[in-house]
Amino acid sequence: MTKAAYGSWKSPISSKLITQSAVGLSQVSLDQDPKYTDYVYWVESRADENGRNAICSFNTKTSKTETITPTDYNVRTTVHEYGGVSYLVYQGAIYFSNFTDQVLYVQKSADSKPEPVTEKDKGLRFADGIFSAKYNRIYCIRESHVEGKEAVNDLVSISPATGQQTVITSGADFYSDIRLSQDGKQVCWVEWNHPNMPWDTTSLYTAELTSNGEGVVAGSTKKVDTGSDNSVIEPQWSHDNELHYISDQSNWWNLYCLSKSGQSTNLLERQEEVGGPKWQIGTSxxxxxxxxxxxxxxxxxxxxxxxxxxxxxxxxxxxxxxxxxxxxxxxxxxxxxxxxxxxxxxxxxxxxxxxxxxxxxxxxSSLEIDSGYFSLPTGISWTTEDKQTSHGFFYPPQNKDFTGLDGELPPLLVRAHGGPTSSYNNSLELKLQYFTSRGFAVLLVNYRGSTGYGKQYRHSLRENWGVYDVDDCCSGAQYLAKEGKVDGNKLCIDGGSAGGYTTLACLAFKNVFKTGVSHYGVADVEALAAETHKFESRYLDRLIAPYTDEGRKILKQRSPINHVDKINCAMAFFQGDEDKVVPPNQAEMMYNAVKAKGKPAALVMFEGEQHGFRKAENIQNALDGEMYFFGRVLGFKPADSKFTMKIDNLD
The missing domain is CATH 2.40.10 (Thrombin, subunit H)
Incomplete structure (x- = not known):
């Protein structure tokens, strides 16, 4: 093995290789007519096709895989901005939402052209549809957008032949999971109102459908008793028309059954979870x-x-x-x-x-990479500053061709996940292995507030965003340095979206990290509360404080943009210029403030990108740009890298 400085190791896991050989996979689905069993479907997100989503199918008889939707269609709904299930299949016909116009289309065969079901230019978005053979109608979430007003959400039934729409229910701020009973007589759904998010408090309702299935019988809507301050998700009807759902009323998301007599039973009571936070609609x-x-x-x-x-x-x-x-x-x-x-x-x-x-x-990914270049994670826990416990996954540097210089410890990259109501898992992820195979150690932090550890752990972040997540990222890095696994003078941090906020907050409120990189991160939580989209417009009420006179004082205190005077390290920012979740001015404000203070700063604005990068060249530049930035700051030269970018106050 060659001895070389950590960070400078040559790796076959290049940014170009990652985007060329990989696709995103989601939304696995079957034909909603149970007699049609010859195909299984899924969605592929393709960075090398400008990030478009395509529906693909696998023929279980011939073992043939093919792409169904044409190249000029992008299967992606933007209901709740984060979207989710964007298509359904019934008797081989595919109904899907197209990203560019949010129109609902039908494609009747793999070689046919999609035809619009709903009208264009109406400001309507659709998601999570189910098809009823009994009524020959589609039931789904509809979101209506009018310039200058808050979006309106409701549940509708749609005639696939005419596009005619009938409202099933309306009035709540948000809806999800509309489902029909097997006999077609009842419908159920989940709804919630500001300031709740779907992992806070949601309500489960049932109603009787009218004889033609277009709407519900007046006065038949009933709220299911699932307790108070509980998150209810993913309702479904069994074959004998009993309603099932997932609820966290036991502190853990467990599976429940509502009997026809109205009695709810936890079918499998465990201190572990089924399901997860509903950032995207329609998972199963x-x-x-x-x-x-x-x-x-x-x-x-x-x-x-x-x-x-x-x-x-x-x-x-x-x-x-x-x-x-x-x-x-x-x-x-x-x-x-x-x-x-x-x-x-x-x-x-x-x-x-x-x-x-x-x-x-x-x-x-179709890559065949020697396992000697892959770092394997270890689940770890550590004691926080206030004597509580946090969790994460630690990846040591790994490259079968290289080892570090004698007496040298590796730099550490701490990663803060988005959400912040989300979590990391220990999946094989090439964007992470890109760093470990070059000599970085990586710590994925599931700070207090993360999911998968029960409701109490998840809710502990309430009013503490910018406090517990920051403490847990810092104490996790310090724990590994104390254990002698990483260089305590080369601690780095990055994160996207809410993870970008935690990154910026760590750098503004603490003096632990040498440098950090924010991907479309939040710099001003007060501005975010005033400007962001409907789904998250009241999210900060629970995470930090409501947008009131008193609450705004706390929001200002928790905003990294107001604490630039405390920042004593280099920072880089990668941002999409069409981001509706975290507006681009957030990155611009922070970058300008750091630059004005005389600290090394870099800003890369990606044209045409939204919240998260989907185009191959932008994914590559974000990876190579971050490694280049760390190299300049920490004093190593990445191997085989031709990437450069302007770094103010350093070039």
């Missing part, structure tokens, strides 16, 4: 046996199990992967879902329940 963490048997597929803590409802017993379905999500159960007896582990890329898989054989239908 459980599925019913299509044969009508009283069995349920569940995914608790990423593991597939069959729950035998009558006995309450479970049976694990083992695959070569460690974690699974987006579960589907075909009438053919096969399971389809997304799967991943710390050594295997995210994949669409098929599991035959009879033979228990797992088949990979599509991998997110």
């Amino acid at each position: 963490a459980y599925a019913f046996d299509p044969s009508g048997a009283d069995h349920i597929l569940t995914i608790y803590s990423g593991v597939i199990e069959i729950l035998y409802k009558k006995t309450g017993t479970t049976e694990a379905i083992n695959t070569p992967f460690k974690r699974h999500r987006n579960i589907n159960w075909s009438a053919s007896g096969d399971i389809y879902c997304l799967a991943f582990s710390d050594t295997q890329f995210l994949s669409v898989i098929q599991v035959n329940l009879k033979t228990r054989k797992t088949t990979i239908l599509k991998e997110s």
Whole structure:
């Protein structure tokens, strides 16, 4: 092995290789007519096609994979801005939302041209649709946008033949998960109002459908008793028309059943979780046996199990992967879902329940990289400043061709996840391995407020955003330095969106990190509260303080932009100029303030990008730019890098 400075190691995991060989995978789905079992569908996000999303299919008879939607269509809804399930399939016809105009289209076959179902230029967006054969209608979320006004959300039924729309229910600030009972007589949905988010307090409702299925019977709407201050998500009706849902009333998101007599039962009471925070609409963490048997597929803590409802017993379905999500159960007896582990890329898989054989239908990356370049994570916990506990995943530097110089410890890159109501997992992620294979250690921090550790841990961030997340990132870095695993003088931090805020807050409120990089991060939480989109417009009420005279004082105190005088390190910013979630002026304000103070500062504004980077060249430049910036600040030269960018007060 060659001895070389950490950060300067030569790695085959280049930014170009990452974008050229990888696609994003999401929204695994089956035809909503259970008799149509020949195909499974999913969405691919393709960086090398300007970040467009395409629907793909796998023919279970011929084992042929093909792209369905034409290249000039981008399958992506922007309901709640973050979107989610953007298509449905019924008897081979695909109904999908197109990103550029948010019109609902139908494509009747792989070689046909999509046709609009809804009208253009109406300011309407649609998501999470289901098709009813009984009424020949689509039921979905609709979001209406009028310039200068807050968006209006409701649930509608749509005639696929005429595009005619009928409101099912309205009046709440947000809706999700509209689902019909198997007999077509009832409908259920989840709704919530400001200042709640879907992981705070939501309500579950049922109603009777009219005889033609267009709307609901007047006076039939009922609220299901699921307790107070609980998050209820993912309702579904079983084959015998019993309502099931996920709730965190036990402190953990567990699966419940509402009997026809109105009694709710926790079907599998565990101190672990099924489901997760609903940043995106329409995910599925459980599925019913299509044969009508009283069995349920569940995914608790990423593991597939069959729950035998009558006995309450479970049976694990083992695959070569460690974690699974987006579960589907075909009438053919096969399971389809997304799967991943710390050594295997995210994949669409098929599991035959009879033979228990797992088949990979599509991998997110086609790369064949020697495992000697992959760092394997260790789950760690550490004591915080105030004697509580935080969690994370530690990745040491790893490259089979290199080792560090004698007496040298690696630099540490701490990563703060977005949300902040979200979490990191230990999946194989090339953007992370890009750094570890070049000599960086990486710590993914699941600070207090992260999901997957119960409601109490999740809610501990209430009024403490910019406090607990900052403390946990700093104490995690200091813990690893104290343990002798990293160089305490070369501590770096980065994050995107809310993780970008935590990054900026760490640099403004603490003196732990040498440098940091913000990707579309929040610099001014007061401005964010005043300017951001509807879905998150009251998010800060719980995380920090309401937007009142008194609350604004706290918002100002927690805004890194107001504490630039305390920043004593170099900072870089990467931002999309069409970001509606965190407006570009946030990055510009912070960059100008750091530059004016005389500290090294860089700003890269990506034209045409929104919240997150989807185009290949921008993903590459963000990765190479961050490594270049760290090299200039920490004093190493990245191997084989031709990337340069302007760094004020350093060039």
